[in-house]
Amino acid sequence: xxxxxxxxxxxxxxxxxxxxxxxxxxxxxxxxxxxxxxxxxxxxxxxxxxxxxxxxxxxxxxxxxxxxxxxxxxxxxxxxxxxxxxxxxxxxxxxxxxxxxxxxxxxxxxxxxxxxxxxxxxxxxxxxxxxxxxxxxxxxxxxxxxxxxxxxxxxxxxxxxxxxxxxxxxxxxxxxxxxxxxxxxxxxxxx
Numbered sequence: 175x176x177x178x179x180x181x182x183x184x185x186x187x188x189x190x191x192x193x194x195x196x197x198x199x200x201x202x203x204x205x206x207x208x209x210x211x212x213x214x215x216x217x218x219x220x221x222x223x224x225x226x227x228x229x230x231x232x233x234x235x236x237x238x239x240x241x242x243x244x245x246x247x248x249x250x251x252x253x254x255x256x257x258x259x260x261x262x263x264x265x266x267x268x269x270x271x272x273x274x275x276x277x278x279x280x281x282x283x284x285x286x287x288x289x290x291x292x293x294x295x296x297x298x299x300x301x302x303x304x305x306x307x308x309x310x311x312x313x314x315x316x317x318x319x320x321x322x323x324x325x326x327x328x329x330x331x332x333x334x335x336x337x338x339x340x341x342x343x344x345x346x347x348x349x350x351x352x353x354x355x356x357x358x359x360x361x362x363x364x365x
Contacts, residue, residue, distance in 0.1 A: 210282025238270030
């Protein structure tokens with residue numbers, strides 16, 4: 175099934191505040207994805223999108239790194255997001271947007287396109303397809319994983335064993351932004 179998706183460059187996205195309007199309140203969105211072509215997505219956990227997790231002022235990267243570590247997330251790295259569709263079977267993944275802006279495609283080839291800017295954060299449950307469509311030159315991501323989980327990069331259909339692994343991977347003990355009482359605990363523990 176093909177979807178018609180309106181493509182809005184990050185700089186023109188009406189859902190995003192302008193540079194002259196400071197955003198102070200974090201907004202959390204949940205996104206559910208069905209399987210999309212060869213991308214399995216997660217069978218019951220939503221993607222969590224934290225708009226304005228941090229104010230995009232000053233050095234945002236150290237803020238994400240410190241917060242993720244405080245909340246027990248490990249394997250913290252700095253880089254970007256690959257420009258090809260992929261997913262992980264061995265880990266849930268947090269992606270803190272520490273600089274710039276980008277358009278991403280989440281949920282596989284028939285998924286949803288969305289814009290992210292510095293200060294936003296995503297938590298992708300295992301199996302969730304993701305790729306970068308385009309980005310500003312200063313686009314920077316801080317990523318990490320729950321304790322004991324390790325990301326593998328999958329670019330093809332999942333086996334039955336991989337699907338079972340995705341579905342049974344334990345939920346993190348803490349939200350990467352708000353710890354033990356965060357949105358991840360509320361949205362993922364009830365599933």
